[in-house]
Amino acid sequence: MNYDIFNGDADGIISLLQLRLANPVESKLVTGVKRDIGLLGKLTEKVGLSKTDKITVLDISMEKNQTGLVKVLDAGVDVFYADHHRAGEIPTSKHLDAHIDLDADTCTALIIDKLLDGQFHYWAITAAYGDNLIAKGDKLSNLAGLSVELSEQLKELGTLINYNGYGAIVEDLHFHPAVLYTALLKYASPFDVIADNSSPFYRLQNAYQEDMASALAIKPDHQSDKLSIFELPNEPWARRISGVYGNQLANQNPKSAHAVLTENRDGTYTVSLRAPLSNKQGAGDICSQFETGGGRAAAAGINALSKEQIGDFIKAVEAFY
Template sequence: MNYDIFNGDADGIIALLQLRLANPIPSRLITGVKRDINLVEKIEAETQDHVTVLDVSMAKNIKGLDAVLNKGATVFYVDHHQSGDIPTHENLEAHIDLDANTCTALIIDNLLDGQFHLWAITAAYGDNLIAKADELVDKASLNTEQKSALKELGTLINYNGYGAKIEDLHFHPAELYKALLAYPSPFDVIADNESPFYKLQKSYQEDMDKALAIIPMHKSDSLRVFELPNSAASRRISGVYGNWLANDNPNSAHAVLTQNGDNTYTVSLRAPLNNKQGASEICGQFATGGGREAAAGINALPNTELADFINKVDDYYLQA
């Protein structure tokens, strides 16, 4: 049995897309909404099984990873999030890069010698590595229209991954992956009027218009905080809205809070683009928080801890 385990955002989907375009194999797909990252524990691997894990923190999946390795399965693990101590095991091949300017799809791109490089650029845009993606576009001699197309497609694939549950999404990430697997190039997706691109494009604009109408609940020299209501539209747009805010004001940190309806918030935190550090450190101080240096989140921040969170973010970036 082959297992493909991947984050349901643009980076996870496109990382696997490149691998399976290069090496098609039958596999069981394990994924979920973007914040569903404890994925390795969802399988019961056996000896002779092969497990591919993409774009989920090894530190968050170490229990499941140890269990899989102890069963005798082989594991190919690629990621750019917190890893913790990487196990030394003959059945584990790990490619972990914590650089704030890379993502899992770019690591895969290097391993495949750029075989599906346009897809890797699309993932970089989706993961909000705008400067890096722009650099790669220039090296690939793409024109302005092509650059814009890849950026929009990456953003839309990423947008689809956000939600508290699968029902919030327009496409189950596994189904979106399978649909995109039909297209060797991202430009093929956009050229097909029946592809997922057009449904996502329309829905994204509707959700973004609602978010852009909201004024900040907190604004300082180092941080802007926006609170979204408890709705599927809010949950879908929260991450890409945070990315949009970060690009709109690269000197400030941004937090997008989405009401969960139980006196907690889902938090998306973006470090300033001009100082891409600290987000994971800050969010990791709260019970359900984690992420990476440039972008992190908290799944359930109690209302009573909101002021503490804001103070921690303000203090960190005022001193940085």
Template sequence: MNYDIFNGDADGIIALLQLRLANPIESELVTGVKRDIQLLENVPAKSGDRLTVLDISMEKNRDVLLRALEVGAIVYYADHHRCGDIPKHENLQDHIDLDANTCTALIIDKVLGGQFHLWAITAAFGDNLIAKADKLAEQAGLSKSQAEQLNELGTMINYNGYGSKTQDLHFHPAELYLALLKYPNPFDVIADVDSPFYQLQSAYTQDMDNALAIESCHRSATLSVFELPDRAWARRVSGVYGNYLANQKPDSAHGVLTDNNDGTYTVSLRAPLNNKQGAGDICSQFDTGGGRAAAAGINALAKADLNRFIKAVEDFYA
């Protein structure tokens, strides 16, 4: 049995997209909302199964990974999040790169020798690696207009991954992946008026307008924090809104809180774009927190711990 296990954001979807455009296989798709990262728990791995795991933290899935390897599953693992100690096992092929200026789709791009390089650039834009993606686009000979198109497409795919449950999303990530698999070139998605791009574009505009109307609840030279309500639109837009804020003020960290209506917040934290470090370490200090150096989150931050979170961010970047 083949399992393709991938994060439901732009990076996870496009990492798998490149692999399956290069090497089509029949597989069981295992994915979810962006914050659903302990996806290996959903795989009943047995001897001889092949697991392709993309864009989810090895550290967060380590115990299940070890069990899968012990029963004889063969695992291909590519990621750029916190990994902990990488197991040494003959059945594990790992491509882990924790550089703050890479993403899983760019790792796969290297493995494939750039076969679907335009898709990798699209993923880099979606993962908010704007400077890196702009440079890659220029090196690929794309015009500024073409780079902007890939930026918007990557942003739309990433936007679709945010929510507390898949019902919040416009497309289930597996459905969106399958829809995009028809297009070897990302410009073909934009050229097709019936592609998911246009539905996401319209919805994104509405959700962002709602977010931009909200004032910050904390602001300093180091950190700005915005609180969004317990609404589906807020859960959908939280991550891309955090990316938008980071790009507006690259010397500041940004936190986006979404009210979970249970005494907790879902938190998206963006490190300053000019100092892309620490976000994962900060969020990992809190239960249900984790991520990478440039962008991280906490699934359920108790409201009573908000001041402690703000202090941790302020102290780190001061």
């Protein structure tokens, strides 16, 4: 059995999309909302794996999946692993094919793009845009000879796929990430998605515009020259928009860090932190100081931050930047 394990955001979906367009195989899809990253451990808890199985893991932190990874490697299962998040100690095993790049200007889909020699390069550019690597996406679009209009189309599609991944539970999302991946797999080019009026692009476009309008009406709860914090309510629209809203805020004011706090059902907050675009480092390290936090240098998050910890979070961010 083949198992494809991937993050439910644009980078995870498009990473797998490129691999399976290049090498179609029947597989069991394992994914979830963007913050559901302990996916390898969940698989090992539910499934008895054998040496004939093959596992592909894309765009989830190896550090957060160490226990599950070691378990499957010790069982003799071959694992292909590509990611750009905190890796921790990479196991030494003949069964592990690891492609880890922690550079703040890359994403997993760009790692896959290199491995495939740019076979589905437009999809990789779309993923870069979706992961808020706007300058990188613009550079790649320019090198690919795309017009501004076409690069803006890829930027919008990437943003919409990424937007769909945010939510506390899959019921918050417009498409389960596995369903969205499967729907997109029939398109060799992202431009084919946009050309098809029945594709997920148009449903996501309308929903995104509605949710973003609600977010833009929110005033900041904290604002300094180093950090702006926006608090969103415990509503499905707020959980959906939190990440891409944080990206938009970062793009509007590149010299400041931004955090979007979305209230959880238990009174804690889900945090999306964006490092200043002029200093894309530290976000993962800051969030990792808190029990449920993690991420990468430019963008990170905390799954459950108590109200009492907000002051500590502000101090940590402003001390770093």
